[in-house]
Amino acid sequence: xxxxxxxxxxxxxxxxxxxxxxxxxxxxxxxxxxxxxxxxxxxxxxxxxxxxxxxxxxxxxxxxxxxxxxxxxxxxxxxxxxxxxxxxxxxxxxxxxxxxxxxxxxxxxxxxxxxxxxxxxxxxxxxxxxxxxxxxxxxxxxxxxxxxxxxxxxxxxxxxx
Amino acid sequence: xxxxxxxxxxxxxxxxxxxxxxxxxxxxxxxxxxxxxxxxxxxxxxxxxxxxxxxxxxxxxxxxxxxxxxxxxxxxxxxxxxxxxxxxxxxxxxxxxxxxxxxxxxxxxxxxxxxxxxxxxxxxxxxxxxxxxxxxxxxxxxxxxxxxxxxxxxxxxxxxxxxxxxxxxxxxxxxxxxxxxxxxxxxxxxxxxxxxxxxxxxxxxxxxxxxxxxxxxxxxxxxxxxxxxxxxxxxxxxxxxxxxxxxxxxxxxxxxxxxxxxxxxxxxxxx
Numbered sequence: 001x002x003x004x005x006x007x008x009x010x011x012x013x014x015x016x017x018x019x020x021x022x023x024x025x026x027x028x029x030x031x032x033x034x035x036x037x038x039x040x041x042x043x044x045x046x047x048x049x050x051x052x053x054x055x056x057x058x059x060x061x062x063x064x065x066x067x068x069x070x071x072x073x074x075x076x077x078x079x080x081x082x083x084x085x086x087x088x089x090x091x092x093x094x095x096x097x098x099x100x101x102x103x104x105x106x107x108x109x110x111x112x113x114x115x116x117x118x119x120x121x122x123x124x125x126x127x128x129x130x131x132x133x134x135x136x137x138x139x140x141x142x143x144x145x146x147x148x149x150x151x152x153x154x155x156x157x158x159x160x161x
Numbered sequence: 162x163x164x165x166x167x168x169x170x171x172x173x174x175x176x177x178x179x180x181x182x183x184x185x186x187x188x189x190x191x192x193x194x195x196x197x198x199x200x201x202x203x204x205x206x207x208x209x210x211x212x213x214x215x216x217x218x219x220x221x222x223x224x225x226x227x228x229x230x231x232x233x234x235x236x237x238x239x240x241x242x243x244x245x246x247x248x249x250x251x252x253x254x255x256x257x258x259x260x261x262x263x264x265x266x267x268x269x270x271x272x273x274x275x276x277x278x279x280x281x282x283x284x285x286x287x288x289x290x291x292x293x294x295x296x297x298x299x300x301x302x303x304x305x306x307x308x309x310x311x312x313x314x315x316x317x318x319x320x321x322x323x324x325x326x327x328x329x330x331x332x333x334x335x336x337x338x339x340x341x342x343x344x345x346x347x348x349x350x351x352x353x354x355x356x357x358x359x360x361x362x363x364x365x366x367x368x369x370x371x372x373x374x375x376x377x378x379x380x381x382x383x384x385x386x387x388x389x390x391x392x393x394x395x396x397x398x399x400x401x402x403x404x405x406x407x408x409x410x411x412x413x414x415x416x417x418x419x420x421x422x423x424x425x426x427x428x429x430x431x432x
Contacts, residue, residue, distance in 0.1 A: 046210060048241065048416045057425040081275070083243040104277065106249040146243035150276055158276040158312075160243070161418040 020099065020113070029084065029097040029120050039090035040141045047145040052088070052130040053161050054147070061126075061159045065149070068122045069115075069156060076115040076154030079104045083148040083160075084123050090140035092131040094124065111151065119149050119156075187225035196221060197230050209237045229259035233266070241417055245275060264288045265297040269305055273298075274418055278309035285309075294329060299413070300340065301329045307346055308421050316354045323347040341371040342410060348377070349422055352384050360384055373403040376410060379424050382432065397432040404429060 021028040035042060047053060054061070069076070080103035087096045099116060103109040126147070133141050150158035186192050200221040207213045218235035221228060236251035252270060255263040268284030271277040285302045288295070295302065307322030326343050344367035351360035364381040367374065382396035410420055 044210065046242065049210075051416060053416065053419070055425055056427050057423060058419040059422070060425065060427055081245055083245065085243055100244060100246065102246045104280075106245045106275075108246055144242070148243050148245075148275075160274070160276060 020116075026098050026100065029099050029116075030086075030095060032095050033087060034093050034095035035089050035142060036091040036093060038140055040138050042087075042142055043138070045135060045141055045143045047088075047143050050130075050133045050135060050141065050143055052133060052143055052145065054126060054145070055128055055130065056126075058159045058161070062156060065119075065122050065156050065159060068125070069118055072118050074114060074118065076112065076151075078109070078111045078115075078154060079152050080109050080111070081106070081148050081150055082111055082116055082119050083146055084120065085144065085146040087142055088129045088131075088145055089142045090132055092127065092129040094129070097123075115154070123147055185224060187227050193225060193228050196225060197228060200231070201234070204234065209234075209241070214238060227258055229255040229257075229263055232258070233263060240270065240274060260287070261291045264291065265295065265302060268302070269298050272305045272309050273414055273420065276312060276421075278312045281309040282306055300343075301326045303329060304340075304343060304346075307350070311346065311350055311353075312421055316350055319350045320347065320354065323350060338370060339366075341367050341374060341377070342412065344370065345374065345377050345380070345410075346422075349380055352380055352387075357384055357388055371411075373399075373406070373408040374410065375400045375404040375408055375429070376422065376424055378403065379429060380422075386432075393432075397429060400424070401426070401429045 021031050023031065033042065080101065083100045083102075085098045085100070086094050088094055097120070099120070101109050101111055101116070129145070132139075133143070135141050146161075148160040149156050150160065185196075200217055204214055204217045207217070215235055215238070218231045221231045222235075225231075232251040233255040236248045236255070239245075239248035239251070248270075249267075252263070252267050256267050264284050265288035268281045268288055271284060272281035285306050288297075289302055297305075303322045303326035307319045307326060310316075310319035310322055323343060323346050327339055327347065330337055330339050330343065344363050348360045348362075348364035348367060351357075351363060354360075361381070361384055364377050364384065367377045368381070371377070378396045378400035382393045382400060385391075385393035385396060404424075404426055409415060410423060412420055415423065
């Protein structure tokens, strides 16, 4: 019974992977919040308040993400920004992933869903987030971070921050 | 202080009668500045990540919707959390109300925060017409145009802009130090143009001003590697050492975003 239940959970999580959830707070790739045991309470702290910008340069991430998207062998289109904003818990686990999309003029826009899903899959390969950070007397804090992909004619041309 | 008191009393009196509401003259620079002073002080007590930050600026906008700074301030948390749609809607409003004051700043945001080079160049061209030879966020407009051209691969234009930026800095007084990042980027552009002699000269000059700058050491190391100079290893070693000691490009906004060609430890360790 336990095995069947676990299998059900696994399959349901696969089917939901990459799915967008529209809520009053925006469009999410993942609505759950994950806080590992031992992490501080979920205060809203931003990555820049704890010097937690992702520790790999934009140039390297750009090369890596372009290869990742190329491996999907899809022809993408559209220009603008796809931004994922999420929580990184004290162990470096990403959750609660909001997605925002705009055109080059920063007006709301939607890229093809498969492309956004591929970008999200790439985002989940980024696993070098800073962990076990401290603010004043608070240990093991969680923080909010974002990664924005700048797209030109379906190609990633920059990664922000 | 007296000014603040008068303003405070006048705001207190607003709800008492509809007649007194008409007394705030939003077209008056004095009224705008006074209101801005009061609302800024209130807002910065919370900080821009507090929900009252936005409410505070909305209050000011409801009193005088023509104060450009209110929109620019309201945009800050959106910009810093990557919500470009909301951030630029507000920044655009600020520019519309006071282009002389805000267009160069928006150009800076396009250049540094969203890497939207075409828009950055357009804004700086207009800014140059409105306020010639000025600076924004510690640098001349030419510096940011240089970055925008470098980002798009227009190396000749980028070089011209960084040279102009340096000339502008020199023209402000012969005792003025040249900003090390101006020399860094000029050196990087020349390196990418394979003008190794000029690149070496400018990167070395940059290191005179700031010897611990990891990027200057890294790109000088790259340059030496390209021309077969064994000193390359020494500069990669310096780049790693200073990076690990926490030295960086020393730009105010690098805590939020990476600057163009800014390196990480991964690149240095790959050498």
